[in-house]
Amino acid sequence: MNKPLRRIAIFCGLLVLALLIRDNWIQYVQADELRTNKNNRRVTIERYASPRGNIIVDGKPITGSKETSGSDFKFKRTYKDGAMWAPVTGYASQAFGATQLENIEDGILTGNDDRLFFRNTLDMLTGKKQEGGNVVTTLSGAAQKAAYDGLKKQGGKGAVVALEPSTGKILALSSYPSYDPSSFAGNSTTTDTKAWQKLEKKNNPDDPTLNRALRETYPPGSTFKVLTAAAALEDGLYTEADQKTTTPLPWTMPGTTTPLKNEGNIPCKNATLRVALQYSCNTVFGKIGSDLGNEKMLAMAKKFGFTEEQFTPVRANASVFSDGMNPSETALSSIGQFNTASTPLQMAMVASAVANDGKLMKPYMVDELQSPGLDPIEKTEPEELSQPMSPENAQILQSMMETVVEEGTGSNAKIQGVKVGGKTGTAQHGVDNSENPYAWFISYAKDNDGGAPVAVAVVIEDDKAVRDDISGGGLAAPIARNVMEAVINSKK
Amino acid sequence: MSSTNTSNSPTHHTSTIGAIGAPSRRNTELALLAFAVVIPVFAYLNVGLAINDEVPAGLLSYGLGLGLLAGVGHLVVRKFAPYADPLMLPLATLLNGIGLVVIWRLDQSKKLQASQAFVEAAPRQLLYSAMGVALLVAVLIFLKDHRVLQRYTYISMAGALFLLVLPLVPGLGADVYGAKIWIKIPGLGTLQPGEFAKIALAVFFAGYLMVKRDALALASRRFMGLYLPRGRDLGPILVVWVMSILILVFETDLGTSLLFFGMFVIMLYVATERTSWIVFGLLMSAVGAVGVASFEPHIQTRVQAWLDPLHEFELSRAGVQDGIVHSEQAMQALWAFGSGGTLGTGLGQGNSDLIGFAANSDFILATFGEELGLAGVMAILLLYGLIIERGVRTSLAARDPFGKLLAIGLSGAFGLQVFVVAGGVMGLIPLTGMTLPFVAYGGSSVIANWALIGILLRISDTARRPAPAPASNPDAEMTQVVRPS
Numbered sequence: 012m013n014k015p016l017r018r019i020a021i022f023c024g025l026l027v028l029a030l031l032i033r034d035n036w037i038q039y040v041q042a043d044e045l046r047t048n049k050n051n052r053r054v055t056i057e058r059y060a061s062p063r064g065n066i067i068v069d070g071k072p073i074t075g076s077k078e079t080s081g082s083d084f085k086f087k088r089t090y091k092d093g094a095m096w097a098p099v100t101g102y103a104s105q106a107f108g109a110t111q112l113e114n115i116e117d118g119i120l121t122g123n124d125d126r127l128f129f130r131n132t133l134d135m136l137t138g139k140k141q142e143g144g145n146v147v148t149t150l151s152g153a154a155q156k157a158a159y160d161g162l163k164k165q166g167g168k169g170a171v172v173a174l175e176p177s178t179g180k181i182l183a184l185s186s187y188p189s190y191d192p193s194s195f196a197g198n199s200t201t202t203d204t205k206a207w208q209k210l211e212k213k214n215n216p217d218d219p220t221l222n223r224a225l226r227e228t229y230p231p232g233s234t235f236k237v238l239t240a241a242a243a244l245e246d247g248l249y250t251e252a253d254q255k256t257t258t259p260l261p262w263t264m265p266g267t268t269t270p271l272k273n274e275g276n277i278p279c280k281n282a283t284l285r286v287a288l289q290y291s292c293n294t295v296f297g298k299i300g301s302d303l304g305n306e307k308m309l310a311m312a313k314k315f316g317f318t319e320e321q322f323t324p325v326r327a328n329a330s331v332f333s334d335g336m337n338p339s340e341t342a343l344s345s346i347g348q349f350n351t352a353s354t355p356l357q358m359a360m361v362a363s364a365v366a367n368d369g370k371l372m373k374p375y376m377v378d379e380l381q382s383p384g385l386d387p388i389e390k391t392e393p394e395e396l397s398q399p400m401s402p403e404n405a406q407i408l409q410s411m412m413e414t415v416v417e418e419g420t421g422s423n424a425k426i427q428g429v430k431v432g433g434k435t436g437t438a439q440h441g442v443d444n445s446e447n448p449y450a451w452f453i454s455y456a457k458d459n460d461g462g463a464p465v466a467v468a469v470v471i472e473d474d475k476a477v478r479d480d481i482s483g484g485g486l487a488a489p490i491a492r493n494v495m496e497a498v499i500n501s502k503k
Numbered sequence: 504m505s506s507t508n509t510s511n512s513p514t515h516h517t518s519t520i521g522a523i524g525a526p527s528r529r530n531t532e533l534a535l536l537a538f539a540v541v542i543p544v545f546a547y548l549n550v551g552l553a554i555n556d557e558v559p560a561g562l563l564s565y566g567l568g569l570g571l572l573a574g575v576g577h578l579v580v581r582k583f584a585p586y587a588d589p590l591m592l593p594l595a596t597l598l599n600g601i602g603l604v605v606i607w608r609l610d611q612s613k614k615l616q617a618s619q620a621f622v623e624a625a626p627r628q629l630l631y632s633a634m635g636v637a638l639l640v641a642v643l644i645f646l647k648d649h650r651v652l653q654r655y656t657y658i659s660m661a662g663a664l665f666l667l668v669l670p671l672v673p674g675l676g677a678d679v680y681g682a683k684i685w686i687k688i689p690g691l692g693t694l695q696p697g698e699f700a701k702i703a704l705a706v707f708f709a710g711y712l713m714v715k716r717d718a719l720a721l722a723s724r725r726f727m728g729l730y731l732p733r734g735r736d737l738g739p740i741l742v743v744w745v746m747s748i749l750i751l752v753f754e755t756d757l758g759t760s761l762l763f764f765g766m767f768v769i770m771l772y773v774a775t776e777r778t779s780w781i782v783f784g785l786l787m788s789a790v791g792a793v794g795v796a797s798f799e800p801h802i803q804t805r806v807q808a809w810l811d812p813l814h815e816f817e818l819s820r821a822g823v824q825d826g827i828v829h830s831e832q833a834m835q836a837l838w839a840f841g842s843g844g845t846l847g848t849g850l851g852q853g854n855s856d857l858i859g860f861a862a863n864s865d866f867i868l869a870t871f872g873e874e875l876g877l878a879g880v881m882a883i884l885l886l887y888g889l890i891i892e893r894g895v896r897t898s899l900a901a902r903d904p905f906g907k908l909l910a911i912g913l914s915g916a917f918g919l920q921v922f923v924v925a926g927g928v929m930g931l932i933p934l935t936g937m938t939l940p941f942v943a944y945g946g947s948s949v950i951a952n953w954a955l956i957g958i959l960l961r962i963s964d965t966a967r968r969p970a971p972a973p974a975s976n977p978d979a980e981m982t983q984v985v986r987p988s
Contacts, residue, residue: 012907013899015773019911020895022769023918027888030922031881033931037840038877045841050816050834053842053854083614083854 052083057121059084059105064120064143064383066100066112069152072145074100082198088113093191095159098170098184098222099150099376101325102192106203111222111325112146112377119144119380119388126388142383149180149378153497154465161490162187162471169471169487170223172359173494176455176463178393179363179372181323183467183494184356186223225327228352229470232438234451234483235347236296238361240284240411242311242345243299244404252285252407262294264301264339271297271342274437285411289419291435293346300345301338308345309334314399315371316360317353323376330357347438358453359468365412366432366455366463369405371396412454421454423488426496430457433491435483452487456495465498467491528589529581535593536573543569543600546850550608553851565607568629569600572636583643584964588897591963594890595941595956598883599632599949602942604850605870609863612856624863624944631946635953642957649962653905656710663703666696667746671753684756684936695938697759698951701766701916702958708767709908712774716904720775743767748791755801757792758923758935762916764788769915770908773898800827802933808833809933832858832866836928840872840880847876863944865936868928883942884925891918894959900966910962913955 037045047054063086065072073096075089088103090096101111109117118124122131122143131141151173158171162185173183194206212218221227243249249256260280261270271293273279279292287295300308312318312332321327330353336344343349356374364371373394380389400408412432415421421433433454455466469487544566551559559565573596580587607625615621646652652659670676675686685693712719747764750756768784796802804827808815816834823829839855847853853873858866872880894914901907920940927934938948 012773012776012904015776016895016899016907016911019769019773019915020892020899023891023895023915024888026918026922027884027891029931030884030925030929033926033929034840034872034877034880034884037837037929038843038872038880039845042841042844045838046844048813048838048841050813050820051838051842052857053838056854 055105056083057123058103058109058117059086061122061141061143062086063088063103064122064145064381066096066120067145067147067381068096068099068150068155071152079197084198088192088196090191090193090196093193094189095155095185097189097192097220098186098224099148099155100192102196104192104196104198104203104207106198107195107207112148115324116146116377116380119146122383124388127382130382130384144383144388145381145385146377147379147381148376149175149178149182150184150376151182151498151501153501154183154494155185157493157497158183158185158469158490159187159189161469161493165471165486165490167471168217168223169469170227170355171467171469171490171494172224172355173465173467173498174359174363174372174374176363176367176372176466179374179396180378180393181374181376182465182498184224184376186221188217188219190219222325223470224355225321225323225325226354228328228330228354229449229451229472230351230438231347231353231358232436232449232451232483233291233293233347234358234361234434234436234453234468235345235351235353236288236291237365237408237412237434237453238312238315239296239299239308239345240288241315241365241400241404241408242303242308243284244407245311245400246303246307248299248302249284252411253283255281255283256287256295256299257281258287258292258295258298260294262298264297264342266337267339269339271346285414288411288434289414291420296346297342301342303341303345304338305334305336305341305344308332308341311399314397315364316357316396321356321360321374323356323374325376327354327356330354347436355468355470357468358451358470359466362433362453362455362468363463363466364399365405365408366457366466367405368402369400370398416454420484421452421488423484424452424454424492424495426456426492426499429495429499431455431492431495432457433488435488437483450483450486452483452491454488454491454495456499458499464502465495467494469494527585529577529585532580532589532592533577535590536577536596539593539597539600540566540570540573542597543604546601546604547607549849550604550611550851553849554608554611561607565603565629568633569596569603572596572599572632576636576639579640579643580960584960586967586969587960587964588893588967590893591890591956591960594886594893595953598886598890598941599635601883602867602939602944603628603632605867605874605942606863606944608851608874609856609867609870611851612862614856615859615862618859620860627946628944628949631949632953634946635950638950639953639957639960642954643961646958646961649906649909649958649965650903652706652909652958653710653713656707659703659710660707663700663707664746666700666703667750667754669696684754684759695945695947697756698938698947699954701762701920702913702951702955704763705766705770705909705912705916708770708912709905712770712908713905716774719771720777744787744791747788748795751791751795751802752799755799756936757802757805757933758920758927758937761788761792761923761935762919762937764791765919766912766916770912773911774904774908804829805933805935809930812837812930832861833930833934835859836866836869836872837930839869840929843873843876845877847872847874847879850874864938865924865934865943866928867943868925868939871942872929884921887918887921887925887940890914891921893963894918897959897963897966901962902966906962906965910959913959917952917955 062076066074073091076086077089079087084105101113103109103113120143122141154173162169169187171183171185175182190210195203197203208214210220258281263270273293277290279294282292282295309332317330317332320329331350333350340349344351373396375391377391379387382388409432412434416424416431416433420435424431424433431454436451438449450471453468455463457463469491471486547562547565576592606628610623610625669686670684684697685695687693747760751760771780812834815829816831819829819831835858855870855873856862871883891914898907898910901910923935924937924939926932938945940952
């Protein structure tokens with residue numbers, strides 16, 4: 012009987028060997044894959060195991076961490092003025108994951124980033140607990156507050172973006188209605204889940220978690236005429252602000268029998284670019300668009316950043332300017348109607364490029380990543396995105412936009428003692444323009460030394476207001492003015 | 504048999520096998536037992552420091568308790584089975600002790616404490632361990648010679664069948680997550696009769712095969728290089744096969760089914776020395792498993808969960824209601840292993856409580872995986888390997904065919920059980936509801952396995968005893984050893 016016994020011994024040995032091999036497979040070969048699987052709750056447990064690093068504005072944290080009990084997550088994210096800052100921070104929730112800055116910079120905030128490895132190892136040796144690093148933003152607390160308060164007072168849906176034209180720093184990024192990410196930062200099924208469900212689009216038609224400043228595109232309406240004017244100047248179609256254009260009134264769009272209408276009885280016949288922008292003449296800019304053609308208009312729009320997603324590093328949707336349009340469609344697109352659609356960020360970039368003498372800077376909101384000991388890990392350097400127009404043409408356009416504020420539709424944006432350039436917009440939407448229009452305003456303010464510290468885009472979609480009352484100058488311009496003032500005052 | 508051994512091993516005097524004058528090795532056992540008690544005590548301390556930052560209050564009583572169990576076991580072995588294998592008792596004590604520590608560690612988990620079914624498992628397991636050691640002591644004291652068991656061949660069979668049928672009795676059986684292998688004893692808790700049936704069946708197979716092995720081995724026809732058994736000799740294997748299939752169908756427990764059939768095939772092969780039985784056994788188990796899986800949804804789910812545990816996890820999370828219990832445990836166990844990596848997180852610092860239900864019984868190996876890492880699990884597996892090796896060695900050394908068959912049956916079943924449980928938890932084979940011997944929480948398992956070790960100790964004591972008494976049983980006559988003088 013011993014021969015089969017020995018074979019059974021070998022068989023049992025093989026069984027144990029198979030277990031050993033399998034164990035090596037799952038605990039060595041596949042270990043990392045299993046450990047970091049997104050469904051593996053340990054990933055989240057680790058994310059909240061130590062106090063999360065903070066997101067910093069003006070040197071002060073707008074986030075926090077607090078110790079919690081009752082679950083396997085040790086710490087919970089807290090927010091100061093959560094609703095105001097939500098479009099910047101996004102959220103970090105134990106139950107619902109993380110988005111935007113909280114997600115993109117998760118490695119730094121948790122302290123698990125590879126760039127912190129050396130430091131973590133040191134901490135482990137000295138017995139210090141791992142901590143998260145900080146994300147220092149470019150935002151301005153005063154500008155953000157002005158933007159959010161303005162939108163809130165207005166009461167309708169809307170968004171504000173403010174940029175520093177010379178660098179591309181995002182100074183304000185506001186969306187309304189907003190949400191407080193603190194309300195669902197935990198994982199309680201009674202409070203956090205309820206708060207979360209209340210914010211979901213299917214339960215809340217206002218969709219408060221939508222970041223309108225970056226993720227919603229609106230027809231830009233007349234504000235787009237700034238871009239069309241830039242295209243006319245750059246192409247050489249017209250070379251000066253006060254040169255008469257050849258624009259008949261009424262002007263019938265090529266290939267159609269439809270005349271393009273102006274809003275009211277305004278002096279648009281053969282109007283100069285300055286006058287046309289001041290009164291917001293559809294005929295003048297529609298004709299420019301149709302004269303230049305789809306290709307040239309699209310090329311200019313692309314130079315300003317249209318058709319591309321922007322990464323600030325939070326992703327912004329691509330703005331739209333269509334290709335393959337006939338002259339009449341191009342004419343409509345050139346006054347910000349038809350298919351043209353833009354994110355608030357995109358129109359702020361247009362204003363910013365004009366203010367920065369034609370140079371478009373890449374918009375960004377993370378100034379610096381810091382280690383837990385506040386040492387810089389990575390600093391964002393301003394980066395030129397493109398040069399859509401020459402400095403000379405940019406200055407011509409600036410003088411036109413300044414006329415708009417001084418004598419035209421944008422007078423609500425005037426600031427005492429400061430030179431402001433802007434452009435209003437009222438974009439129609441809905442079938443037969445049945446829905447309430449969007450009120451737009453884009454602008455910039457200038458220092459006494461000629462530099463432009465801020466460019467702003469404001470959009471308001473208000474279905475409560477009476478249609479006639481909505482105009483970029485009436486609703487949006489005051490908010491833009493407050494934001495610009497806030498930036499200028501904070502520089503003093 | 505040992506005659507072959509003595510003939511081809513000129514250095515037999517130094518081997519542990521059947522040599523006359525072999526040292527009893529009781530002091531070796533005592534020294535090893537000291538380690539087997541000290542290691543779990545340190546592990547216990549480690550858990551307390553990791554979880555509560557303090558020396559656990561129960562450290563002393565735990566150490567004393569484990570030490571007492573080991574001490575009593577040792578003294579009884581010294582008195583009643585002085586020549587028994589010196590490794591088995593320390594190995595079982597070490598596994599039992601480490602298991603207690605990990606069960607206690609899981610008792611500290613807030614997550615598990617929050618579940619409705621939570622009970623403090625460690626004190627109960629300690630009680631079960633004491634009962635197990637008591638049973639070991641009883642076996643060693645009252646079972647003077649393992650050949651006595653031969654008399655109870657058919658009673659064992661009846662007992663085993665009775666135990667196996669118990670969970671199916673209405674009102675007595677308990678369905679836990681689809682497998683019906685438990686019975687409820689009001690006021691006492693649940694019992695897994697299969698664990699005891701394992702021993703009873705081993706006794707029956709050994710007694711039956713010892714008598715029938717010549718008939719089964721010699722009368723055969725040659726076909727394609729294999730010796731095929733005669734049709735009428737196929738009877739017993741068919742009966743056991745059918746029994747296993749019935750367990751699978753009615754108790755939906757792949758593990759127990761595989762264990763009994765595997766044990767029988769191993770013993771049949773050892774008894775007859777015919778490879779053809781192995782081939783038959785494999786074919787039959789394959790046919791049986793595939794056949795049952797084709798209509799039994801519970802088994803199908805287990806197989807699907809094995810092939811794609813992540814999908815099963817998602818189904819479970821999504822709360823899919825399709826009449827089948829979807830469980831995320833298989834995936835949770837794999838994540839625990841993966842998160843442990845090479846060296847583990849350290850005792851008390853993992854998150855294996857995410858497995859939830861049965862984290863301290865069927866899935867306890869995952870906690871070892873996460874907290875002690877690859878190194879720890881390999882060590883545990885090697886400890887099991889050693890127990891099996893000592894069991895096989897006992898079988899080799901045994902002088903009578905009954906003892907040989909019983910020893911290989913018990914250690915083979917032990918080995919298969921370890922493989923089925925550990926392989927299931929690690930995703931090597933489909934998961935089945937069985938407990939890891941000695942380590943996992945569960946009274947039946949611990950008590951039955953201590954009894955199993957008791958019988959193996961008895962057989963090895965008889966085998967290594969310097970001057971074996973003349974066999975009282977005529978059946979053992981032909982196994983009389985050619986004794987070197």
